Amino acid sequence: MASNITPALVQSSSVKSATRTLDIIEYIVAAGRPLVAQEVATALGIPVSSLSYLLATLVDRQYLQRDGRRYSAGPGLSRLQAAGGGGYTLAERAAPLVRTLRMQLNETTSFFVRDGWQIEALVTESSEQALRYTVPQGRSLPMHALAGGKALLAALPDDELVGYFAQSERETFTDSTITDEDQLRAQLAQIRDRGFASTEDEYSRGIVGTARVVRVGGEPVGSLSVAVPRARFDAALEARICDLLDKTAALLEQA
Numbered sequence: 001m002a003s004n005i006t007p008a009l010v011q012s013s014s015v016k017s018a019t020r021t022l023d024i025i026e027y028i029v030a031a032g033r034p035l036v037a038q039e040v041a042t043a044l045g046i047p048v049s050s051l052s053y054l055l056a057t058l059v060d061r062q063y064l065q066r067d068g069r070r071y072s073a074g075p076g077l078s079r080l081q082a083a084g085g086g087g088y089t090l091a092e093r094a095a096p097l098v099r100t101l102r103m104q105l106n107e108t109t110s111f112f113v114r115d116g117w118q119i120e121a122l123v124t125e126s127s128e129q130a131l132r133y134t135v136p137q138g139r140s141l142p143m144h145a146l147a148g149g150k151a152l153l154a155a156l157p158d159d160e161l162v163g164y165f166a167q168s169e170r171e172t173f174t175d176s177t178i179t180d181e182d183q184l185r186a187q188l189a190q191i192r193d194r195g196f197a198s199t200e201d202e203y204s205r206g207i208v209g210t211a212r213v214v215r216v217g218g219e220p221v222g223s224l225s226v227a228v229p230r231a232r233f234d235a236a237l238e239a240r241i242c243d244l245l246d247k248t249a250a251l252l253e254q255a
Contacts, residue, residue, distance in 0.1 A: 020046055021054055025063060029077070034070035090221060091122045094252060098123045098224070101248050105226060105241065110135045111214075112148035113222040117168040119149045122222065133207045133227040144170045144184060145177050147209030148225035150197035154188040155213045155220035161188075176201040196242055197223075200230070208233045212245040214252050224249055 023044050028035055041051045055071060058064040062076035079088060094111040102109040102125035110124040118140040126134050143149030143164075156164065170179040178184055191197045199209040211225035226241045 017054075020044070020050070021058065024051070024054055024058065025073075025077070028064060028071055029073045034067060034072040036069045037071070040071070094123045094222070097248050097252055099125050101125075101224070101226070101244055102127065104244055107232075107241075108133050108135060108227045110148060110225045110227070111222050112141075112146075112152065112211075112225060114143075114152055115140050117143060117164055119143050119146065119152060119223075121148075129232075131229050131231065133204065133229060135227065142171060142173075142203065144168070144179065145173055145199065145203040146225070147197045147199045147211035147227075148223040150187065150191060150199065151211040151213045151223040151225070152220060153184075154191035154197060155215070161185075173203050174201050174205050178202065196245065206230050210238065210241045210245065212242075212249050214249045216253055224252070 024040060024046075027040060027043060037048065037051055037055060040046070040055075041048050044051075046054075055064065055066075059066050059071070059074070062074045062079075064071050065074040079092065090113070091111075098109050098111050106127055106129055108125065108127045110121045112119040113122050114120075119142075120140055121135045121137045124135040124137045126132060141149065143153050153161070153164065165181050165184075170184075171177075172179055178187060195212065197209075197211045197213075199207075201207065203209075206229055207227055208230050209225055209227050211223045213220050214222045214224060224245050226245065228237065228241075
């Protein structure tokens, strides 16, 4: 059966939602006092069901803040005024790009940074598919077993890499986990040549990871990574992931 939803209707709905979002922000800021949802709904003529979702999104993005049942301007609005983007943290710059990458692929996407000889997901967005992999945000994870970690390992200068192999504890998580120094070094050399790191079943069985290092001013500051259940992974998806990782990393490097 053909769909009755036309591109024009979809665009109209998107524009209406964007307009409502801006109206909500402007009305609450102009009020000069915290407002309850019903006040906003009545003033702007927005159904409470729609308003609840928009308010929750704005609070999540910190453009509004909630205290009990009342809403007021949030710290995110002040960050928008930072001159030249200088007031933004690395996480704040990476977040919209990670979110967009997740939306383009509908696969779990993360931005990792180094934490000593481990990595931490500074920003992560989970796939909305039923079969998905979730990356724990803020928890230290092993560099040697995740694609995001291998991408950062491959970017280390030789002296730091010597320190890594001398000091790190490389735990075995599955039968596929590579812990041997010679094997890891060979893999890191391949990553440098290819420009991308890959893992399969090394940290979690059934998960394929692909990652690319991100450099700012020539220095590696983190890595962008996509995790996909092996059941969905194929050569076409891998090529698309690598292409989008390249484009997304370039945007973050320019920022």
